[in-house]
Amino acid sequence: MNYQQGNKIIYRLRQSITIDKESYVAMQFSNPFEILVSIILSQNTNDKNSSRATRRFVEKIGTDPRLVIKTDQNELSEIIKSSGMYNQKARTIKRAAKWVVERYDGDLSKSRNDDPQSVKNELLKIKGIGPKTADVFLLFYLGARVFPVDVHIKRVSLRLNLAKGDYSVVSKKLLNVFENPLEAHLMLIALGRKYCRPKAPKCNICPLNDICPSANIF
Numbered sequence: 001m002n003y004q005q006g007n008k009i010i011y012r013l014r015q016s017i018t019i020d021k022e023s024y025v026a027m028q029f030s031n032p033f034e035i036l037v038s039i040i041l042s043q044n045t046n047d048k049n050s051s052r053a054t055r056r057f058v059e060k061i062g063t064d065p066r067l068v069i070k071t072d073q074n075e076l077s078e079i080i081k082s083s084g085m086y087n088q089k090a091r092t093i094k095r096a097a098k099w100v101v102e103r104y105d106g107d108l109s110k111s112r113n114d115d116p117q118s119v120k121n122e123l124l125k126i127k128g129i130g131p132k133t134a135d136v137f138l139l140f141y142l143g144a145r146v147f148p149v150d151v152h153i154k155r156v157s158l159r160l161n162l163a164k165g166d167y168s169v170v171s172k173k174l175l176n177v178f179e180n181p182l183e184a185h186l187m188l189i190a191l192g193r194k195y196c197r198p199k200a201p202k203c204n205i206c207p208l209n210d211i212c213p214s215a216n217i218f
């Protein structure tokens with residue numbers, strides 16, 4: 001395993017990017033069930049919308065999954081409306097709450113006693129939770145060595161010629177490039193937001209422009 005390339009990228013990015021936890025919804029909460037809810041609410045929306053929806057969820061319902069199970073489906077949808085796709089997300093949150101109650105007696109912090117891969121396997125059985133949502137929970141809460149891949153990471157990985165393919169291929173390849181997947185995950189998202197945008201990337205001021213094979217080809 002050779003982390004040389006990844007270390008060089010991270011070193012460069014540290015010079016021009018500061019990780020601001022307000023920009024990453026999963027970093028704004030400490031209770032594990034809140035974290036899981038925030039990740040579900042972040043699906044297909046930006047961190048601002050999902051953060052607002054999670055705060056409203058905590059304010060109106062709290063962090064006890066038993067209270068979520070008791071909450072009326074329409075009421076829950078209304079509470080999380082700002083995150084978009086709220087009916088679908090409300091159903092997923094209710095299923096996740098049921099799992100936490102049945103598997104961990106309502107206390108998701110007990111998942112820290114389990115092997116992260118088995119937690120992931122169980123999360124993936126919940127309809128509405130896919131590999132990225134599960135991996136974000138494993139990385140941010142369980143501190144597992146996994147690499148969640150979102151649209152920014154997929155794009156910058158392709159342009160930097162680090163990885164291409166489906167979710168699991170890119171995720172595995174990036175684990176071989178970066179020593180610290182949490183920092184690299186945050187940095188690559190920030191790179192995608194600040195410089196390596198989908199259209200008109202700012203290659204002229206990107207800190208990686210002398211080592212990136214796609215620099216200035218757009």
Ligand code: SF4
Pocket residue numbers: 156159160195196197201202203206207208209210212213214215216
């Ligand atoms: S040089 Fe351009 S294409 Fe390469 S990572 Fe930077 S912004 Fe993206």
